Amino acid sequence: MMLTVAGRVGRSLLVVLLVTFAVMALMGLAPGSAASVILGENATPQAIAALNARLGLDKPFWEQYLDWLGNAVTGDLGTSPITGQPVTEAIVDRLPVTLQLAVMALLIALVVSVLLAVASAVRPGGPVDRSVNVVSSVLLSVPAFIAGPVLIYLFALQLGLFPVIGWSDLGEGLGGNLQSALLPAIAIALIEIAAFHRVLREDLIGTLREDFVGAARAKGMSPAYVMFRHALRPSSMSLITLAGINLGRLVGGTVIVESLFLLPGLGQLLTSSIQSRDLITVQGVVVFIAVIYVLVNTVVDLSYRLIDPRVRKAATA
Incomplete structure (x- = not known):
């Protein structure tokens, strides 16, 4: 080990x-x-x-x-020659915005994908399953730089439910903060919903064919109880692994969305530093994102070996 x-x-x-x-x-x-x-x-x-x-x-x-x-x-990422601010300090200032967007996007993707996967797995190949698969395929093909402007036009400009751009800090009120963060988080989450749905759907369909699920049904348990108590938990291993890996990627994947919505996160810091040729800040932000991504991937990989004994046996075979 x-x-x-x-x-x-x-x-x-x-x-x-x-x-x-x-x-x-x-x-x-x-x-x-x-x-x-x-x-x-x-x-x-x-x-x-x-x-x-x-x-x-x-x-x-x-x-x-x-x-x-x-x-x-030694932990010294340098000082920006443009702003005179230490890069570490700039990252710490911007990190809460990026982390909130990444975590919110991940939670939205998990909740929606679980509901869609359960609806699909109840009757594979049925009308609901086919419809959800079509929606999933569409979401999988729509990147954030397209989803963002569409969401801004529909929900901010046309319906006026969210601000077009800008960020409200949590200290200014939870309502305003969520209102400014929800739309960009949805833009990030859309493609994750499609990926999570496909993974969980396949695992759920396989689990529902197992003998222990058939035994639970034979005992007269309700379909909802069988699905959420007996089938969903053992089918979630791949989803949890994928979610953990994607969290590290989402921290660095908010660059486009933060630029579209003018959010003061790491993404906007990175793009503005590139435009001003601030190599020191670019290097510091990139190494921070790379460390987060690699660290999360490493923890998930090692945790997976501890949780699933089949992986340990395969590694030592």
């Missing part, structure tokens, strides 16, 4: 290193620099070169990366 944990942690660290290296390499290929953004369009080449030297941006690529990596290992 210790070897498994060590191997998984080692691979996770390698992934984070490769991600940060790739981001710095790609940002280095982009035209312009943070110095040119700070000094403006009228800055002379000499002034830009002097500021680049002061910021350490004139160093070779490898030296810049190793300097940043050495500081990042």
Whole structure:
């Protein structure tokens, strides 16, 4: 077990290193620099070169990366040359918005997908199952950058139920906070609903054919009791695993939605930093998202081995 944990942690660290290296390499290929953004369009080449030297941006690529990596290992993600704010502080300020959106989207997706999967599994191939499958296919093909504007048009502009853009902090009132967060959370959740529904539907259909379910029915238990007490729980293993993995992905997957709704989360911080060529902030946000994603994946993978003995046996076979 210790070897498994060590191997998984080692691979996770390698992934984070490769991600940060790739981001710095790609940002280095982009035209312009943070110095040119700070000094403006009228800055002379000499002034830009002097500021680049002061910021350490004139160093070779490898030296810049190793300097940043050495500081990042100690928890210092640097300071933004554009805003002067420490990157760690900027991430902490923006993280609650992104986490709330990710958690709300995940909860919405789980609740809706369970209801849809149960409705589909009651009679596979029936009218309800076919209708739900059509809806699921549509949701699976609609990305957030399309779902977001559609939801804004329908529920914000036409019906006026939600604000078009902006964010209300939780300290300003729970009602206002939920009203500003619900629409972007739904936009994120739509594609997750389709994925969760498909996974749970297949597992439920298989479980409902098991002997212990037939025995429960023979005892005269109600269909609802059999479904939720005997069939749903053992069918939820794959769904729980997928939900855990997707939570890490959702933390980084709110970038487009936050930009559409102008929400002050990590996504908007990342996009604004890219536009201003703020490599230090981009690198810090990306490594934070990568660490969260890898950490959640690692915990889910190891937990799955502990929960399901079949996985342990397969790993040691």
